[in-house]
Amino acid sequence: HHLIQGQPDAGSFPRTAWLAAARRALTAAPNDAFGPGDPRGRIELRRALADYLARARGVRTDPERIVVCSGFAHALRLLFGTAGSGGGVLRGPLAVEAYGLGFHRSILDAARVRTVPLPLDEHGARVEELAAMTGPVRAVLLTPAHQFPTGGPLHPERRAAVVDWARTHSGLVLEDDYDGEFRYDREPVGAVQGLDPERVVYVGSVSKSLSPAVRLGWLVLPEHLVDAVVTAKGEREAWASAPDQLTLAELIESGQYDRHVRRMRQRYRRRRDQLVAALAEHAPHITVTGIAAGLHAVLRLPPGTEASAVKAAAWHGVGLEGLASYRHPAATATAPDGLVVGYATPPEHAYAAALDALCRALPPA
Structure with missing residues (x-):
């Protein structure tokens, strides 16, 4: 996934x-x-x-x-x-x-x-x-x-x-x-x-x-x-x-470009809502941020769990990245641990399974 x-x-x-x-x-x-x-x-x-x-x-x-x-x-x-x-x-x-x-x-x-x-x-x-x-x-x-x-x-x-x-x-x-x-x-x-x-x-x-x-x-x-x-x-x-x-x-x-963007906006919004609903059901202790726009969300994790969560996701067959991989090498203040989840990429039929696997990989409360 x-x-x-x-x-x-x-x-x-x-x-x-x-x-x-x-x-x-x-x-x-x-x-x-x-x-x-x-x-x-x-x-x-x-x-x-x-x-x-x-x-x-x-x-x-x-x-x-x-x-x-x-x-x-x-x-x-x-x-x-x-x-x-x-x-x-x-x-x-x-x-x-x-x-x-x-x-x-x-x-x-x-x-x-x-x-x-x-x-x-x-x-x-x-x-x-x-x-x-x-x-x-x-x-x-x-x-x-x-x-x-x-x-x-x-x-x-x-x-x-x-x-x-x-x-x-x-x-x-x-x-x-x-x-x-x-x-x-x-x-x-x-x-x-x-x-x-x-x-x-x-x-x-x-x-x-x-x-x-x-x-x-x-x-x-x-x-x-x-x-x-x-x-x-x-x-x-x-x-x-x-x-x-x-x-x-x-x-x-x-006007076809606008029409396409509108259609994609509805599709990605639906996917974002599925992600939020899946987390609310299976991992209510995980906060999801950055969801007002775009094609990805950030899942906030307990301190010190990011690297193991990325590994666990890979073990469950889910490819994703932790926030740390985006940090500027000279940055002093660091963001909290988190996972960057792109919800636009999977084909429609594979999305629900990808969310299930993601939820199984998250650290417990």
Whole structure:
């Protein structure tokens, strides 16, 4: 049973809608769509995204400030460079959340970017500590809609405070909006980018909403960074496929993308509710957090039981991860013990069995 976070249900890719959108998009596409193209990405997609992100996430931008990339990792490489590339667009150390994706840290390590961990609490990253950081920390990478992996949104006061910090220190906020569409319990939390489009780089992709196999993402940039990012993008080999961009644009324009996201939101919400119900029944002593949004939840465990719970889960045939594997190596304050449970991945027919096995693996009260 696979309860690793970060993967949507592969069986739910909207094949029919994607095929129909591709047919319409390619029929209507001008001939120049099959020529060398624009390093920022197809104008059809950038227009569709400007419109969609304003509507769905409160992002304020125009198509000229959007650069299409092939996902969040590519965005990081454009901004910070790669091993041996002599650096990207941004220089200097980067503040990051004390818990985050090791894969992202390894990209930054490879680009020789020093990352400085920001502690977390129940209101998200403690952004008030940015001002006191030694060394020229001028940029911070955050997951404001749904902290990854601990799960809460960044408190409204802190959202305002981090934008203030960026204004006063000529700083930059990098906003990783990896699953902003999947909010279940209240009105969506809008993008921090809407508070100050010139101080926030907003990054999104279709990895969670459609599929990680569709290599499409986007950077919504302050005006002063657009040219540098386009230059960093370089030759055409690194650009996302134009037919895919046209297809996604058509999927968004036709309303099918919204329909798909709505359908998936209902499905994942149902799965989240099943997880919460199973725990309430079989392990009422375990608190489940981070469930207002996203595709994963965190199960809080008694101190000192995390490693053995991960082992017990493996013994019961359940693959999942403990919170410790997401901790920044230099983080001082640590989060309580916990398990990160991805409830989006298993196929529908295998989900109930995966939950049963998970409950059997949890430490007793």
